[in-house]
Amino acid sequence: MVIDQHFGASERYRLSHLVDKAEHLIQTVALPSLVQFVMRVALAVPFWKSGILKWTGFLKLSDTAVTLFTDEFMLHLPGGPYHYPLPAVMAFLSGCGEITFPVLLVLGLGTRFAALGLLFMTMIVELTVPDGWPIHLTWAAMALGIMAWGPGRISADHLIHGFPRQAN
Template identity: 35%
Template sequence: MMTILARLGCIYGWGESQVAKLAPLLALAARLYVARAFFLSGLTKIRDWDTTLLLFTEEYHVPILAPAVAAPLATAGELVLPVLLVLGLFGRFAAAGLFVVNIVAVISYPDLGAAEIKDHVLWGVMLVYLVVHGCGAWSLDRFWQRRYTK
């Protein structure tokens, strides 16, 4: 006869296995959520390049890089890395790159309000999760691993 602790252990184990099945969905949701924010920011920058250059010259104070270098790098990062992240292709690299873009954005723009800081913290946490855990089972990285690393 099974003891109460053994039954609780079985129930807990079953619950764990059910929740673990949600991991690919959570990773995909995080990838889509973060990628959307950065990609839309990149689109905004590319729509009016003169304004983007002006903002990087007058408003954003990117450390070390000149505005003429920082603007195209930030824009390219915000347009390319989210696509890689959504696809889950070189996902850890994309998440790490966006984490750097996120940190530089917070450092470079001192007039961020509390709500904007919370957004950046949320994105940062999601990106760290993706760097540590990868993009999950529903990614091209995982497909590639299964296919070519047997």
């Protein structure tokens, strides 16, 4: 073994001890609940930024949002691309999802369902902008991670469901 040729037992022990200390430091910094919170915020940000641009007032879509779904955005499916069906409805639903799901994610409320909603939206975005797959893949990975491991302790879901229930 290469390590055996260059290091004696005491050097291997010191190296192993140093690696253990480094791993402990990393585990101290990357607490699972903190990582889950950061992942929720990281997924929420791009959708929130897109969604906030679609509105000019409470439940009032901007003309630009409707125009994008009417004239610019296309579904890249076999035999296409195709225009979005019901572009005003699609713009409204997209705008609602891009505002609601990120808020739920950051709060950690209905977290797995909010992540599922953003995963679905990510798939639609991928059909609209197929060249954006590298960033869409990161969004999908974050959404799947949130769906798999939940919101963590820094969440409303944990406050609501995480504590042991009292016997009646």
